[in-house]
Amino acid sequence: MADSRENQTTSGSSMTEAFPGDAVLDVLIVGAGFAGLYALHKVRDQMGLTVRAFDIASDVGGTWYWNRYPGARCDIESIHYSYSFSDELQQEWEWSEKFAAQPEILRYLNHVADRFDLRRDIQFNTRITSMVWSEQQKHWQVGFEDGASISARFIISGAGNLSVPKTPEFQGIDDFQGEVYLTGNWPHTPVDFAGKRVGIVGTGSTGIQAISAIAKEAGSLTVFQRTPNYATPIGNGPADPQEISEVKANYPAIREASRNHFLGVPYSDVQPSALAVTADERRATFDNRWDRGGFRLFIDSYQDILVNKDANDTISDYIRERIHERVNDPAVAELLAPKGYAYGTKRPPLETNYYEVYNQDNVTLVDVRRAPIDSVTRTGVKTSEGEYEFDVLILATGFDAMTGPLMALGIVGRNGRTLQEKWAHGPQTYLGISVSEFPNLFLITGPQSPSVLYNMPLAIEDHVDFATDAIQYLRDRNLDAIEPDETSEAQWVQHANELAAATLLPGTDSWYMGANIPGKPRKCLVYLGGAPTYRKICADVVEGGYEGFVLDGAKVPATAN
Numbered sequence: 001m002a003d004s005r006e007n008q009t010t011s012g013s014s015m016t017e018a019f020p021g022d023a024v025l026d027v028l029i030v031g032a033g034f035a036g037l038y039a040l041h042k043v044r045d046q047m048g049l050t051v052r053a054f055d056i057a058s059d060v061g062g063t064w065y066w067n068r069y070p071g072a073r074c075d076i077e078s079i080h081y082s083y084s085f086s087d088e089l090q091q092e093w094e095w096s097e098k099f100a101a102q103p104e105i106l107r108y109l110n111h112v113a114d115r116f117d118l119r120r121d122i123q124f125n126t127r128i129t130s131m132v133w134s135e136q137q138k139h140w141q142v143g144f145e146d147g148a149s150i151s152a153r154f155i156i157s158g159a160g161n162l163s164v165p166k167t168p169e170f171q172g173i174d175d176f177q178g179e180v181y182l183t184g185n186w187p188h189t190p191v192d193f194a195g196k197r198v199g200i201v202g203t204g205s206t207g208i209q210a211i212s213a214i215a216k217e218a219g220s221l222t223v224f225q226r227t228p229n230y231a232t233p234i235g236n237g238p239a240d241p242q243e244i245s246e247v248k249a250n251y252p253a254i255r256e257a258s259r260n261h262f263l264g265v266p267y268s269d270v271q272p273s274a275l276a277v278t279a280d281e282r283r284a285t286f287d288n289r290w291d292r293g294g295f296r297l298f299i300d301s302y303q304d305i306l307v308n309k310d311a312n313d314t315i316s317d318y319i320r321e322r323i324h325e326r327v328n329d330p331a332v333a334e335l336l337a338p339k340g341y342a343y344g345t346k347r348p349p350l351e352t353n354y355y356e357v358y359n360q361d362n363v364t365l366v367d368v369r370r371a372p373i374d375s376v377t378r379t380g381v382k383t384s385e386g387e388y389e390f391d392v393l394i395l396a397t398g399f400d401a402m403t404g405p406l407m408a409l410g411i412v413g414r415n416g417r418t419l420q421e422k423w424a425h426g427p428q429t430y431l432g433i434s435v436s437e438f439p440n441l442f443l444i445t446g447p448q449s450p451s452v453l454y455n456m457p458l459a460i461e462d463h464v465d466f467a468t469d470a471i472q473y474l475r476d477r478n479l480d481a482i483e484p485d486e487t488s489e490a491q492w493v494q495h496a497n498e499l500a501a502a503t504l505l506p507g508t509d510s511w512y513m514g515a516n517i518p519g520k521p522r523k524c525l526v527y528l529g530g531a532p533t534y535r536k537i538c539a540d541v542v543e544g545g546y547e548g549f550v551l552d553g554a555k556v557p558a559t560a561n
């Protein structure tokens with residue numbers, strides 16, 4: 001368990017062969033997931049620039065390459081959780097399920113890579129270890145684990161938001177004699193659970209998906225739960241051919257509706273306030289959204305559940321009640337029912353038969369809030385109350401979200417300033433995509449952008465388009481560099497923090513707040529103004545000639561955000 005991701009080194013010499021001597025790439029792309037693939041296509045095929053993408057993985061897929069654990073699937077309907085940039089692509093691809101599972105999403109991304117001939121400009125098995133800005137040359141010097149390096153005028157980072165798994169924090173983990181798996185670095189060959197004693201730590205979105213799947217196979221499954229979650233039904237099933245053909249016939253309008261929705265989905269039934277209706281009306285709405293599945297309960301019920309504690313209590317009570325209905329043992333149901341924090345302030349997991357799993361004889365729930373995990377032993381897990389023996393131990397313990405993947409790149413900006421120093425007290429960005437003192441660097445779905453609270457493929461496309469438009473703008477004017485000015489950046493940070501403070505999110509320990517990583521600054525990592533507001537602000541910035549940015553030394557004055 002020394003390294004949380006495959007410990008791969010730079011392979012081959014293709015990079016230096018392709019770009020010999022002092023050649024400088026126009027654009028270097030980090031990652032070959034949803035963001036990297038689209039950025040590569042855009043920069044190479046639509047802009048005609050020299051570009052190369054790099055990924056630690058041995059193939060495309062990003063998060064869908066790594067997270068191969070049983071039960072992994074997306075939680076926005078696949079017809080919406082997919083690229084919109086190519087109508088041919090969205091017309092020809094057929095999803096088999098409403099919410100595709102990981103293997104199908106990975107097949108989709110492989111198809112995209114093949115269809116647009118992207119692989120020839122991606123270097124896999126390559127870990128970036130440094131990125132240093134040269135003020136003199138006005139470009140980035142990017143170093144790799146094997147000592148090779150390359151220069152690029154612009155960096156587009158598709159390093160991902162949830163791509164650095166949290167380092168296992170259990171003493172003795174290396175001594176465990178059985179099999180240990182990290183959900184975010186799952187083996188590429190099937191893991192056999194049949195007849196085995198399996199333990200799993202973590203009941204976030206990942207744990208809940210994995211538990212539901214593994215409970216079907218394992219001889220015994222012991223779940224170590226610290227904080228129960230408000231999981232609600234995903235409502236998955238085979239894709240409906242009628243719905244698919246309707247969507248395909250209306251894709252432009254549906255994508256437009258998605259981009260004009262807070263979460264980037266074309267839902268339109270949200271009502272103003274849970275407190276403005278009778279209890280019966282509220283119940284009918286909750287039942288309706290519960291039955292329809294997906295994020296409808298979260299985002300398409302009442303507008304005030306994330307900002308008003310009383311409104312939130314109504315939906316939190318409702319979910320607790322539904323959990324109790326599904327679990328036979330009242331004591332287990334009580335343990336599974338979240339208390340003391342508001343629904344939606346931790347990322348709401350979606351599930352299929354999750355709670356029913358606890359009615360099975362082979363599944364045991366262990367409360368590690370009351371009796372914390374003390375250590376991992378040679379044979380299993382020791383809590384303050386007892387010891388449990390396992391053949392297999394699974395860690396579904398989350399990620400160093402949003403900032404972790406960027407910090408891992410070894411980024412050094414102007415005047416030797418590191419990103420670690422700059423973000424020591426929390427991320428500072430302008431629009432969540434750029435950072436002052438770090439010119440020509442674009443953070444796709446970076447911290448303080450809507451990112452994880454916006455349908456990811458659409459959020460990615462918007463950000464890649466913003467980055468490539470900015471690059472084109474500079475090229476058209478023979479300018480070398482773009483970065484935000486410090487005042488605009490400070491205003492954006494304040495704006496993002498004020499939006500967060502107006503919600504219930506800061507009151508809960510969650511990865512949204514950086515609270516899952518010991519020592520990480522407690523700052524909201526997500527822009528909470530919603531995708532439409534955010535997109536309007538970005539459009540105005542561009543319209544104003546990149547307001548709030550410094551272009552090659554000249555400041556473009558910002559209007560108030």
Ligand code: N01
Pocket residue numbers: 073074075162169201202203204205206207209224225226227347368373396397398399452511516
């Ligand atoms: O990670 P998490 P995740 N002792 O941080 C527990 C996305 N995603 O991988 O809550 C005991 O949410 C921790 O307990 P607590 C999605 O955005 C999407 O599940 O800190 N327990 C928690 O239960 C999601 O939000 C999909 O008290 C420990 C769990 O581990 C994000 O990824 C699917 C512990 C971690 O939960 C992250 O989800 C899956 C300890 N020392 C994930 N340390 C889709 O459907 C941690 N825990 C697209």
